[in-house]
Amino acid sequence: MADDYAILVGIGKYADASTFPELQGPVNDVALMQKWLIAPTGGNINPDNITVILSPQAIEPETDPDSVPPVTEDFKKAFKRLVRDKEGRFISRPGRLYLYFSGHGFCEKKSLTPQATLYAANATREFPENIFGSYYALLARDKALFSEIVLIMDCCRDTEVNRPPDIPAVNEAGNSAANDVKLFCVYAAPKGGKAQERQIAERGNKVHGLLTHAILKAFAEAKPDAGASITGAALKRHLLETWTALCGGIPAPPPEIVLPTGTDIQFRSENQGVSQGFEFTEPPAASTVMEVFDSQGQLVVRCELLPPPAASTATWNGSPATGLGFDGKVFSLGLQPSYYKYVLSGGLSRSNLFAVLVGGGNRVQL
Amino acid sequence: MSNSDIQLDVLATDQSSEVIIVDSSFHVLARGIQRVQLKVPPGIYRAKAKVGDQQSEKLFSVEPNEPNGYKLVELDPLEFSSPIPLQQTSTSRTFHQNAICSATAADGTTVQLGRGAAIVILLRDASLVYSDFNADELAAYGKNFQGFTLSSLDGSEPHSLEAIGKLVPEQGYLIASAAIDPGTYVLSHLTSGTERQCLPLVIPPGWALQVFVSMAPAGDAAIVRQADFDGAAMVLDRPGAGFNPDRPDLRVLEVARQALARGHNVIDSNAMAVLLSGKFENPMMGIFAVHLLLLSKTPDLELAQKVVTNTGNLIGASCPDLLILSWKLGQLRGTSGASDSKVLVESVKGPPMLQLSWHYFMEAYRSLADKDVLDKGISRMARQLVSSSVWMSWLDSANYHSVSADAIGHSASHTPQEEDTFTSSTAIPQVLPELEKSMDSPSFDVGRITRAIHRGANRVKGKVSNWYKARTDAVSLDLPTLETFKVELPNSDETYLETALEKAGAAVHLKLQSVEADAAARIFESLVERVDWKSVLGQLKSVTHHGGEPHPLTPLQRQLLLSLKAAREQFEDEGEVLEDAVRRRLSIPDVPLNAILYDLNLFHLIAKNLDKKHSSSLAKAIVQASHD
Numbered sequence: 001m002a003d004d005y006a007i008l009v010g011i012g013k014y015a016d017a018s019t020f021p022e023l024q025g026p027v028n029d030v031a032l033m034q035k036w037l038i039a040p041t042g043g044n045i046n047p048d049n050i051t052v053i054l055s056p057q058a059i060e061p062e063t064d065p066d067s068v069p070p071v072t073e074d075f076k077k078a079f080k081r082l083v084r085d086k087e088g089r090f091i092s093r094p095g096r097l098y099l100y101f102s103g104h105g106f107c108e109k110k111s112l113t114p115q116a117t118l119y120a121a122n123a124t125r126e127f128p129e130n131i132f133g134s135y136y137a138l139l140a141r142d143k144a145l146f147s148e149i150v151l152i153m154d155c156c157r158d159t160e161v162n163r164p165p166d167i168p169a170v171n172e173a174g175n176s177a178a179n180d181v182k183l184f185c186v187y188a189a190p191k192g193g194k195a196q197e198r199q200i201a202e203r204g205n206k207v208h209g210l211l212t213h214a215i216l217k218a219f220a221e222a223k224p225d226a227g228a229s230i231t232g233a234a235l236k237r238h239l240l241e242t243w244t245a246l247c248g249g250i251p252a253p254p255p256e257i258v259l260p261t262g263t264d265i266q267f268r269s270e271n272q273g274v275s276q277g278f279e280f281t282e283p284p285a286a287s288t289v290m291e292v293f294d295s296q297g298q299l300v301v302r303c304e305l306l307p308p309p310a311a312s313t314a315t316w317n318g319s320p321a322t323g324l325g326f327d328g329k330v331f332s333l334g335l336q337p338s339y340y341k342y343v344l345s346g347g348l349s350r351s352n353l354f355a356v357l358v359g360g361g362n363r364v365q366l
Numbered sequence: 367m368s369n370s371d372i373q374l375d376v377l378a379t380d381q382s383s384e385v386i387i388v389d390s391s392f393h394v395l396a397r398g399i400q401r402v403q404l405k406v407p408p409g410i411y412r413a414k415a416k417v418g419d420q421q422s423e424k425l426f427s428v429e430p431n432e433p434n435g436y437k438l439v440e441l442d443p444l445e446f447s448s449p450i451p452l453q454q455t456s457t458s459r460t461f462h463q464n465a466i467c468s469a470t471a472a473d474g475t476t477v478q479l480g481r482g483a484a485i486v487i488l489l490r491d492a493s494l495v496y497s498d499f500n501a502d503e504l505a506a507y508g509k510n511f512q513g514f515t516l517s518s519l520d521g522s523e524p525h526s527l528e529a530i531g532k533l534v535p536e537q538g539y540l541i542a543s544a545a546i547d548p549g550t551y552v553l554s555h556l557t558s559g560t561e562r563q564c565l566p567l568v569i570p571p572g573w574a575l576q577v578f579v580s581m582a583p584a585g586d587a588a589i590v591r592q593a594d595f596d597g598a599a600m601v602l603d604r605p606g607a608g609f610n611p612d613r614p615d616l617r618v619l620e621v622a623r624q625a626l627a628r629g630h631n632v633i634d635s636n637a638m639a640v641l642l643s644g645k646f647e648n649p650m651m652g653i654f655a656v657h658l659l660l661l662s663k664t665p666d667l668e669l670a671q672k673v674v675t676n677t678g679n680l681i682g683a684s685c686p687d688l689l690i691l692s693w694k695l696g697q698l699r700g701t702s703g704a705s706d707s708k709v710l711v712e713s714v715k716g717p718p719m720l721q722l723s724w725h726y727f728m729e730a731y732r733s734l735a736d737k738d739v740l741d742k743g744i745s746r747m748a749r750q751l752v753s754s755s756v757w758m759s760w761l762d763s764a765n766y767h768s769v770s771a772d773a774i775g776h777s778a779s780h781t782p783q784e785e786d787t788f789t790s791s792t793a794i795p796q797v798l799p800e801l802e803k804s805m806d807s808p809s810f811d812v813g814r815i816t817r818a819i820h821r822g823a824n825r826v827k828g829k830v831s832n833w834y835k836a837r838t839d840a841v842s843l844d845l846p847t848l849e850t851f852k853v854e855l856p857n858s859d860e861t862y863l864e865t866a867l868e869k870a871g872a873a874v875h876l877k878l879q880s881v882e883a884d885a886a887a888r889i890f891e892s893l894v895e896r897v898d899w900k901s902v903l904g905q906l907k908s909v910t911h912h913g914g915e916p917h918p919l920t921p922l923q924r925q926l927l928l929s930l931k932a933a934r935e936q937f938e939d940e941g942e943v944l945e946d947a948v949r950r951r952l953s954i955p956d957v958p959l960n961a962i963l964y965d966l967n968l969f970h971l972i973a974k975n976l977d978k979k980h981s982s983s984l985a986k987a988i989v990q991a992s993h994d
Contacts, residue, residue: 015907066904073935124907126924129931159629159755164925164954169936169947192628192755241392241412244421251421295390295410339390339410339425353410353425 003095005049005146006037007078009118009131011103013055015065016124024207025197026102027054029154032208033100036216041270043098051078055121068121072166075120075131083145092177096148097140101133102209105155106163107191114258116153116187117165132165137183139170144177148265151185154209157256159192182260184232186215186239193253202360211255214239214246221359223336224269231264232257238337245357273334276356277363278342283307283328286347290366292333293341300340301333330363342366371405372428373436378415379443381614382621386414415441417621420456448620449490449578449599453611455620457492457580461537463611469543470576472606477530480547484574484605485567487527487553489514491538491581495588499536503589508535510581510591513556516542519566519716520743521552521762538581545605550686550716553577554762555593561763563752565595566717570681573649574605596755599623600719602649602681615648622654626722627755629661652677656691657722660698667699686718686727694726707733715741717758724751724758728956740958749922749961761921882959886952889966890930891943897973899931922957923965930969 010026030052037043037050053070085091101118106128108115115134123129137151188195188211196210203213215235222238224230230238236257243254259265278290287310290303302315305326312326314333324331335356343351344366354364378385378400386397387404389411396404402413408430414423422444428437448455451462468474469486476484489511496507511533517524531542548571554562569575578599584592599620603609652673659670674695678688693710696702707730718724728748731740750760893899906927919927929951937943952962 064904065907066900072932122907126919127903127907127928129928159627164928166928166932167947167950169933169940169944190628237392237394241388244423297408337392339412341410341427353427355412355425 001044001095002046003093004043004045004098005051005082005093005095006034006043006045006098006100007051007053007075007082008033008037008098008100009053009070009075009102009133011055011070011118011121013059013068013121014104014119015059015063015068015122019125020104020119020123023103023197025154025209025212028203028206029102029209029212030054030100032203032212032216033152036219037098041268042219044268045098051082053078065124066122070120071122072120072129072131075136076168079136083140083143090143090145092144092175093146095146096150097146098150098152099133099137099140100152100154101131102154102212105133105153105157105195106130106160107157108160108165114185114187114191114256115165116155116157118153118155128160128163130163130166132167134185135165135167137185139168141181141183142174142178144175144181146181148182149184150265151183152211152215153186154188154195154211156195157187157189157191157193180262182263182265183258184260184265185258186211187256187258189253190256196247196250196252198250210247210252214243214255217246217358218242219267220270220272221274221337222269222271223273223338224271228269228271229266230269231266232259233264235267242337242357245355245361248361272359273336274356274359274361275332276335276359276361277330277332278366279330279363280328280348280366284347288347289345291343291345292335293343295339297341300335303331303333305331370430371407372430372432374402374404374406374411374428374439375436376402376413376439376441378417378441380415380417380617382618383415383417383441383444385441386416388412388414413439413441415444417444417446417617420444420446446620446624447492449580449594449597450601450616450620451490451492451578451611452613452616452620454617458611459490459492459494459537461534462488462490462492462539463609465534465537465539465541466576466578466609469541470574470603470607470609472608474543474606477542477544479525479530479544481545482571483546483548483569484544485516485546485551485569485577486543486574487514487516487531487541487577487579489527489540489579489581489593491591493538493583495583496536496538499589504535507589507591508533510589511535511540514540514593515552515554515562516544516567517552517554519550519552548572553595555595557761561761563593563595564760564762565598565757566719567600568685568687568716568719570602570649570685572604573602573681574607576601576603576609595759596757597627598757600650600757604647615651619648619651619654622651622658623756626654626657626661626720629755647680649677649681652680653685653687653691653720653723656695657720660691660694660722665698667695671695671699684713686714686716687720687723689714690718690723690727690730693730697729704733707731708739712739714744717744717747717760719757721756721758725956728958731958740960745958745961748957749965750920751956752921882963883949883952886959886963886966887945887948889963889970890933890948890952891945893930893966893969893973894933894937894943894948897930897934899927899934903927903931920965922954922961923968925954926962926965926969 008030010030012023012026014020014022034050034052035042037045038047053074056069059068082097083090101116104119104123105116106119107117115132117130117132117134120129120131133151133153137149140146140149188209197207198210198213199205200208200213218235218238219230222230222235225234236259239257240254244251284305284307286307288305290305292300292303294300300317303312303324304321305312305324308326308328312324312331313321314324315321337356337358339353339355341351341353342364348366350366374387376385376387381400383400384397385400385402387395387402387406389395389406390409395406395411396402406428408428410425410427412423412425414421422442424439424441426437426439443454445454445456447457449457451458451466466486466488469476469488491510496504499507512528514527515524516527516530525544527540527542530544531540533540546569548569551567551569552564553567554564557563567575567577578601580594580597581591582594582597584590601616601619656670656673656677659665659673670691674688674691678685678692681688683689683692689710693702693706696706710727710730711734714727718727747760750762752759752761933943933948933951936947952959954962
């Protein structure tokens with residue numbers, strides 16, 4: 001959208017590497033987020049409206065530790081450029097503001113409202129310089145600088161008592177239009193929780209923050225509410241219910257998602273569904289039929305599984321049968337995320353429940 | 367709901383489990399503790415049980431023809447991690463259980479440090495990394511358990527845990543058990559050369575405090591471990607009662623502690639009431655329970671008060687955490703007033719155990735007109751608090767106290783001593799004598815008396831002003847106008863003078879309250895304008911970055927330096943220091959204002975004594991002081 005803007009911050013390298021170990025994910029995450037924001041099926045933002053603030057590829061050995069970029073001022077300046085006119089007054093824009101942060105982070109122990117802060121690259125154990133992402137999102141809302149604000153903070157939320165978030169000096173007068181501003185926030189972990197980054201096979205084995213990977217996957221796979229859009233509430237449900245499956249064998253605390261207080265926010269849904277894998281523990285010797293029923297007991301798909309080289313087929317809800325790739329042991333079906341029941345008959349006879357949650361997740365064992 | 371709906375009953379094995387039911391559209395249908403019952407239409411559902419950091423799930427179907435229209439779903443037990451070697455936890459170790467069982471048994475090995483109470487401290491590493499170590503590696507690994515000290519609150523009578531306890535590196539633990547006098551103690555360990563992290567331990571008469579500390583991996587070397595004080599668990603039990611790793615209330619205690627760490631109450635009032643109905647004598651659970659209730663959106667204040675009372679009956683109502691909780695509940699219920707806040711602050715002479723208790727304590731302190739009643743030891747702790755999620759904790763170092771004198775060039779006359787900090791409370795006691803001087807001849811002429819009171823008040827104001835000017839150099843303070851206050855004069859002959867003086871003194875006192883905040887703001891602004899704090903911080907960071915020792919600054923000093931730097935950046939960018947922003951930066955909820963004033967004063971004195979053209983010399987002075 002022409003009126004949408006974004007500031008993306010990815011900090012992977014810190015001056016104090018013993019306190020803030022290097023992260024591989026943030027720079028990759030920003031690239032991924034930027035790609036989604038520009039995509040017509042994603043954020044559909046004008047690329048010129050995106051400001052990217054990133055760690056350099058390497059920190060020069062003699063760099064003053066207090067100047068290792070990005071520092072808090074880098075973000076402040078980008079934010080100020082976006083929200084003020086030439087005379088220095090706040091301007092209200094009709095579109096959406098995306099604020100995205102990836103790196104090491106924390107939150108205030110005493111805060112009763114969800115919040116998180118990203119450590120700046122020049123942060124040290126003793127002087128934890130930071131960018132208070134949540135504050136800037138709230139500032140943009142309270143001053144009605146945009147009609148919608150999406151805050152994504154892919155960082156840890158260690159609870160801290162005496163590591164204060166850096167609150168910028170701003171004229172605090174609010175704007176009555178703030179009540180109509182929609183603020184949608186996603187934090188990578190609950191208060192006190194650790195965010196994780198991992199090597200993600202389906203993203204070319206690159207390291208990404210788990211939250212960033214999950215959100216972009218949800219935009220692709222989650223069931224839309226209506227048409228091609230998904231509400232913040234539906235996105236929240238999808239992220240929370242698929243989180244454990246997405247994490248695989250290594251658990252991670254779930255994200256915290258805060259919805260707008262009034263009308264919900266809408267995102268584009270690619271509605272790709274999930275390519276769910278199925279695997280026979282013992283390959284069927286003879287023709288086997290597998291029927292998949294949804295939670296209400298309605299038949300979704302009927303598969304005729306034949307030992308290769310015979311062609312297997314899938315028949316979807318009254319449509320003509322189509323070919324199904326089956327190597328005698330493994331096959332996949334495109335299904336909406338939900339809970340189902342399969343019933344096998346013919347060569348094998350059994351049934352069980354299964355959940356379709358995320359693409360690339362565990363295969364259903366038949 | 368329709369007639370075909372089925373009664374669903376989902377039950378978790380663990381009574382502390384949170385249970386959640388989700389439908390096939392991923393809507394959460396219901397949630398509760400240990401058990402959830404609801405009517406649902408036939409379909410496929412998912413049940414989840416959560417305990418601590420663990421979660422289990424079960425997919426199940428509800429058929430239209432369930433027998434008797436009822437479906438029971440049972441969820442498997444979960445194993446979470448805990449510093450207590452509980453059964454059915456992922457960190458349960460039999461040899462650690464045996465060690466704590468022996469130490470807590472009636473005939474257990476105990477050092478006599480006093481009598482009337484007991485303490486058992488178990489430092490343990492559940493990783494099993496030590497099982498493969500050779501003798502040299504074990505010797506190196508054992509050093510992880512060195513440097514732990516149990517001492518009195520003032521640091522006297524320190525006892526090394528190695529000396530009073532038993533170190534078993536081949537099983538990854540150190541255990542110390544002692545009979546001890548009831549009171550408040552400090553468990554500390556060295557975190558760097560001279561800096562110690564301190565954890566307060568409150569041991570009530572007739573009770574044994576069991577302290578469990580995990581030795582967590584630190585750094586890349588497999589051999590290095592560091593005590594996780596923030597993740598410690600504490601249990602109060604009767605001396606000689608032994609240790610039962612199957613106690614279900616200890617599981618609940620751990621779930622409650624982890625909930626406190628996250629700042630969320632996951633234990634509902636009904637479950638809490640059952641747990642606290644006298645089934646278990648677990649006073650620590652009582653303290654946790656009240657804190658958790660207070661984290662609820664609509665806390666059950668009656669239940670919380672009952673728990674405070676019952677817990678007080680067990681361990682004595684003078685326990686700092688209970689005193690503070692009692693005050694907080696009184697505030698919320700509207701049954702206590704300003705005088706109760708003063709009584710609380712005056713009566714708490716030692717730190718509470720929980721960070722949240724400290725938070726409420728500071729709430730009481732901030733509401734006081736007379737800030738001079740805070741215990742000096744507690745005031746010092748406030749400047750040295752470290753981040754924690756459950757337990758109160760602070761850093762201590764002899765270097766903290768050497769910085770001030772060294773960094774300002776031994777200008778002892780300007781060193782902010784404890785008894786001479788920037789607080790109006792120092793000047794307030796002068797109010798009454800000044801008023802007395804002004805009222806040289808008691809008379810019933812109301813106008814004359816009022817004029818005399820105003821004259822006295824202005825003398826006080828002059829003294830306060832001079833007191834600050836002598837110490838803040840160019841910093842000017844906007845002292846409040848005292849002429850506008852009104853004193854209602856009584857008409858009783860006998861009480862006339864005394865009452866008039868009291869009322870006038872109180873009014874002046876109230877007026878001068880804002881002086882402290884004003885002084886802090888003025889000093890802060892002056893510091894921002896005079897010193898390039900970006901350069902100072904850059905220099906301080908550079909020292910550590912290039913392998914130097916960490917700076918001997920308290921956590922509060924570090925926080926103030928960051929605020930000064932941020933304000934300086936804004937000053938350079940905008941050309942002014944916004945007063946609102948200054949006051950916001952100085953509004954640090956868990957630190958008393960006089961502690962902030964103390965440190966600002968220190969920075970101010972250091973800056974004043976250095977060459978203003980080379981503000982980075984301030985950093986050099988601090989670093990130099992740290993190496994002296």
